[in-house]
Amino acid sequence: MAAGRARPRGEERRAEILRAALEVIAERGYRGASLGAVAERVGLTQQGLLHYFPTKEALLVAVLEARDQWDAVPHGEWRLDLLGSLVEYNAMRPGIVQTFSALLGESVTDGHPARPFFTGRYEAVRASFAAVLRAEYGERLPGGLTPEAVAPLMVAVMDGLQYQWLLDPESVDMPGAFRAFLALLGAGPGQHLD
Amino acid sequence: MAAGRARPRGEERRAEILRAALEVIAERGYRGASLGAVAERVGLTQQGLLHYFPTKEALLVAVLEARDQWDAVPHGEWRLDLLGSLVEYNAMRPGIVQTFSALLGESVTDGHPARPFFTGRYEAVRASFAAVLRAEYGERLPGGLTPEAVAPLMVAVMDGLQYQWLLDPESVDMPGAFRAFLALLGAGPGQHLD
Structure with a gap:
């Protein structure tokens, strides 16, 4: 004044x-x-x-x-190791993770104004993750799955781990759990350790 | 009256x-x-x-x-195929899934009264899923992971897929995606298809 x-x-x-x-x-x-x-x-x-x-x-x-x-991250520039880094980074910023986990939860309630945002975002993220998986593993992942079949699982793991971690940060090692998911996918076709 | x-x-x-x-x-x-x-x-x-x-x-x-x-389900009586059936069943009751996805989302906000419930529930569910995975796969799962390392991923996949499915039921086949996760884990040590 x-x-x-x-x-x-x-x-x-x-x-x-x-x-x-x-x-x-x-x-x-x-x-x-x-x-x-x-x-x-x-x-x-x-x-x-x-x-x-x-x-x-x-x-x-x-x-x-x-x-x-x-x-x-500009489209087409995501890599699997960057996603691991993103999860590490998120573990350093619980406030932001809390904001978006709360909004995601609310977005499924009736007529929520964030719903179109999240619906569109997940569609784009699934497509982007499928491209990352294809670049890393080719057309077939463990279990005979396509990149498109694994992409929603990778999104779900990231989101679901955030809830478990926010609720119980002492018990849940979010970045370690995400690395475990990547271990399930294997070392990639070019780097098989037999 | x-x-x-x-x-x-x-x-x-x-x-x-x-x-x-x-x-x-x-x-x-x-x-x-x-x-x-x-x-x-x-x-x-x-x-x-x-x-x-x-x-x-x-x-x-x-x-x-x-x-x-x-x-x-009484403790110790869960089996991996029952979890698949639970996901199929959930896909038939979007209202219930919406209620609990909304509550899970809110539970991470400050001082929410559902927080202790979800924190305790996840701890119990991770332990229960680890026992299910051990019964099915023994001590080592793909990627050399223990049942305890895979359990939080299985919980995360179930929760995360619910959000994607509630937001976009036309695009996301929740039971199919959960079966894809089980395919990543392989057919179980007793049933390997080589």
Whole structure:
């Protein structure tokens, strides 16, 4: 209001609001989150927040888009060892994992605004993982499975392990469990250890 | 109130309320659910509902306990083919799967009343699955993994596939994907097809 330090520019303010929204969603879920709680965390009135995000749903969309920007690897550049690194990285950021695990859970409830995002995202991720598996293993994986048959399992393992790990981080070694899944797939056709 | 059909006994009324609570949680999640909405669905006032379940949390606990009762297989009697049948069965009851996927998602948010239930349940389920895997495959599974290393992956696959299937039932064949996971584990040491 008065003099003091310069008011952050709009871009910075938006980023601050997004960070606060991630926290509030991690704590309460989206349906349990209120714009007032997000506003309070960044020292804005609710009216002030609405200047940046006119609705709660607009804020959710921005959170989901930001996630995709941060984590995006250009199409066709994923490799199996990078996925292992991503799981290691996720184990260092429980807050973000909590936000998105909570949102995924809510997204299956009726008419949830995150549902189209997750539906579309999983379709793309399954296709992307199938391409990664094909590049690593060729057309046939253990059990005679195609890359397309294994891709949804790899997605499911990543998501499911996140819940087990968030609930019980002392007992569940998320990166180790993901490596165990890769061990089930074998060492890859080019690197067989016989 | 007046004559008409006999008022259901307490037990029946409780069962009705639990069914209504399952539906409302599937639609809105637990945090988004209200006792008023549950009461309305069974034709009770909120005050009337409180006679059966004094708090929203007591109703949640009853829902979770009911799930465990319905689905319980006596300890030591699970077999790998029964798990496949359970996944087939789940694919016939999307409402129940939606309720528990929504609750699992919420359970990782701060201070959620379902968290202790899910934490304890996963610990027990991992132990139970490890015993099933040991009975089927012995001490070593593909990739040199122990039954204890594969058990959390099997849990994760079941949970993760439920989200993908609920979001996109046309694209995701949940029972088929679970069978693909079992194919990754091989045919079992006694039944190797070489």
